[in-house]
Amino acid sequence: MTVHAIHIFDRKGKTLFTKRYTSSKQSSTQDAEQLSEQRKLIFGMLFSLRELVGSLTPGNGSPALKSVRTGAGTLHCFETISGLRIAMYTNNNPIMNTIGARAPGADNTKTSFQTALKYIYSDIWVECVVRSPLYRPEDIQVDPVEGKENKSGRFDIKSTNFESKLDAYLASMPWFR
């Protein structure tokens, strides 16, 4: 099991945070613009899929989108009421996806990926970013570029300890590597 990448989008589709954990072969040739295009694709896909899943869900079910599996990997998704979306790409692992991923004591519809993403939101994002004294919801440095100095004066998520806490949490998960 491997975590490939994690993206956090606001409700308008702007990237608030992005990090790749595995370097692909093309990563040297892929420039920041291509990666930003790819993130737009991911957000658009999540947006449309949520609507599609919503119209296929029978009356009593919740219309949330949890995961999308392709032949190459699985995209796990978590959306908050305020429209913040956390998207995490992992490997396909049938055992983790069916049996091992059930959190003990929780009902069968909740996989531990959902629990993990919820934890990332409620205990890491809210603690480190939302409760930061510098945080202003509409004034966040978006589409972060690697290794570029932030001179816009906007609130930068890189100035909080969100990233280090996120890394520590993910590394503690049995499915991280």
Add this chain to the structure above:
Amino acid sequence: MGFLHLFIVNKSGGLILHRSLSSAAPQIGTNEWLRIGSTFHSLHAIAAEASPVKLPNNKNSNGAQDGIEQIEGGGVILKCLQTRTGIKFVITAEPGTSDLDTVLREIYVLYSDCALKDPFYELEMPIRCELFTNSVDSLMKRVVAGEVMMR
């Protein structure tokens, strides 16, 4: 637990069959179905494109183009089987339903047997074939009764 809908999308994104498999399935109008079919067709391609990891040649183990295989939602689970020729068989069910893959394979068999061998069936056109409809119905009855073997 139970199956909800079955729909089949041809290789150019047109919907060629849609039907509900139980009374619990939400009512969806024909126009809405056409939209769902073509939206799913494009999202299927985008999903493989947006992934940070890709399969060699973008082909899965069946030799078909890679794309959405399964979607888990809060109240629905969707499975898709794409054949080498690009036809997508999509089934939705309530979470916890098993044997979805087997059922999709069986439906593919029924499609080849009942629709493709029908001399009046035109490729890529909507399936209006009584034999296929009845076979799917009896397949569903057998699955619910637990007679279809897991492979």
